[in-house]
Structures are given as structure tokens and as C-alpha cells.
Amino acid sequence: MKGEFKKYQHILVPLFALIAYFYIVEPLYLYAKELHQTNQLLARKVVKGEKLVDSKDTLDDELSRVTIQYNRLEPFIFQKGSENDVKLEVQKKLESFLANAQCELKRFSWEGKPVQKGTLIKWSLNLRYEGSPFCLTTMTKQLDSAMPLFVVDSFFYQDKRIDGNPRNRIPARLDVTFYQISGGDVEL
Template structure:
């Protein structure tokens, strides 16, 4: 029996070496590589942080400049903290324009919003109205001049047959984009109150 074991001792040594390699050396090598990668990533992060800390004053100046610029654009956005207040104010503005242009409003439909930043929303409003050609021209121009800003995304004007008669009826389907700043400062709230 001892001679049989000696006969296969090279096989046992090879199997032992494979087991050591498989269960000890290979996991240690993988762990070493992971630790090396972690060390490299941590050094990159440390370099970025040190760069940011050295540029802290410059970044603070840029932040102050951006805050001043954002104050300049607030008159061009609706500044309502609730969705219902925003929708009411925006819809009233559009309806007032159509009424002044002698257009007949048929449908108003809110399509939804896109959250641009934590406090800035972009809304899509679809309206359908009809009236004489002068109504369409007047309403289109008045909507473009609204403040807070309202922009056309898409529009379609159509009629049964247009012969150039100024009293003919033309239909309009319009998609409007508008922006709402849900975070208003106390000064903005005071300005909005009647």
C-alpha cells in the first residue's frame, strides 16, 4: 500500500498544488487586484477633492453669479408653489388672450410636465380654438408676447376651404410650453399678491 502511495505521490503533489492555487492563491490575487483598483480610484477622488478645495473661492463666485442670473429670469417664469395655482394662472392668461382676440376657445388640455431641476418644471398645454383669420394672427402674437413667457411647441391651423374672406372660420390646434418655478422667494410672493 505504501508503494502505491509513493507511486502516485507526484499526482498528489500536483492535485495539492492545484487546490492551493484554486482556493488560496487565486482569491488572494483577485483581492489584491480589487484593492489596487480601489486605491487608484481613491487617489483620483482625493485629487479631485483637493482641486475643488483649492478652487473653492472661484466656485463660490460662480455660484453667486448664477444666483444673480437666475433672479433675472424669474419674471419670465410662472412662480407658483402649487401645481393648481400654476395651472389656474397660466390657463387664465391664455384664455384672456384668446378672449381679447375674439377667438372661440374649444378645448384646454394639460399634457404634463418635465422636471428640469428640483424647483423648475416645464409644462405642456394643448389648446384648440377657432375664429376669423385676424383672431388667429392676434392671438398668436399676443401669446408670444405673454409675460411670464409662453412658447409655441407645435401648431396647426386649418379650415374647410380658405378663400381669403376675412370672416371665414379657421381652426387652430396649439401646443404651448411654459415654465414654473416652484421655489419662490418671499419677495416674489409679495409681488404676486394683489
């Protein structure tokens, strides 16, 4: 048998070398390479984490600044709720303004779909009503002092015959915008 090995030695040595390379050396090399890449990724994550920890004071200052701004703006914005709840609340509020001003509501319509930017939703509506000059001024004063805030985009009225008579009926149109916090939780 020794003779057989000597006879095929020139074939067996490279064969064992190839077997050792494919089954021992190459898997170990690939494992070491993968381990090295994993270590590099972990090192990058550690560096990023250290940067975040180092910037904690800056982030805390920014959070407190944003919290103060949010708390200042909160009374001016309708709070979160379903679309129907917000629409109903706004419609009731505007109808009560009209009733207080002794105006007659002609049409109340929502303008298109609401526009969302971040956590704010912008709503637009169109209001047509009719009333005396007192009605017009009272309605605009109520909208001006309302909380949450209503923004009057446009205000039109027909002044064919305003002669000081309080019984004159003047048709008016208001385009109003207001803002709502979206349904996503805003925790500050």
C-alpha cells in the first residue's frame, strides 16, 4: 500500500491540498471576512450612537423649544378627532356664530379634500349667508375672536343698496380655512 501512495503521490498531494483549501481554508477565510464586515458595521453603529449621546443636550434643548411652541399654538388649532367629528364641531360653531349675529345661512360647503402637512391638516370651507349690516360685522368679529382660529381667506358681499336701513338684506360669502392636529399621536 505504501507503494501505491508513492506511485500516486504527485496526484494525491495536490488533491489533499485542494480538499483542505475548499473545506478548511476558504470557509475560514469567508467567515473571517464576514466577521470583519459585521464588526465594521457595529463600529459604525457605535459611533452613531455616541454622536447621538453627545448631541443629547442639543436635542433636549430643541425638544423643549418645540414643546413651548406647540403649547403656545395648541389653542389656535382644532384637536385631533375623526373627520366627521371635526366637520360637525366646526359646522355647529359657525352656525351658532350666524345665529348670534342674526344671519340666515344659505349654503355651507366643504372645499375639496383636506391637505395634510406633517401633523397638521388644513381644511377649507365656503359659507354663504344673508343678513343686515349688523349681521356682517358681528359675524366677522366672531370669526376674528374665535378659538380655535378661523382664517378668513376671502369675504365678499353685494352692496347694491346699503343706505343705513338695518332691514337691508345683504348676501355675503366667506371662504374660511382652519387647522387640525392629525389623528397621529403628538407627544411632546
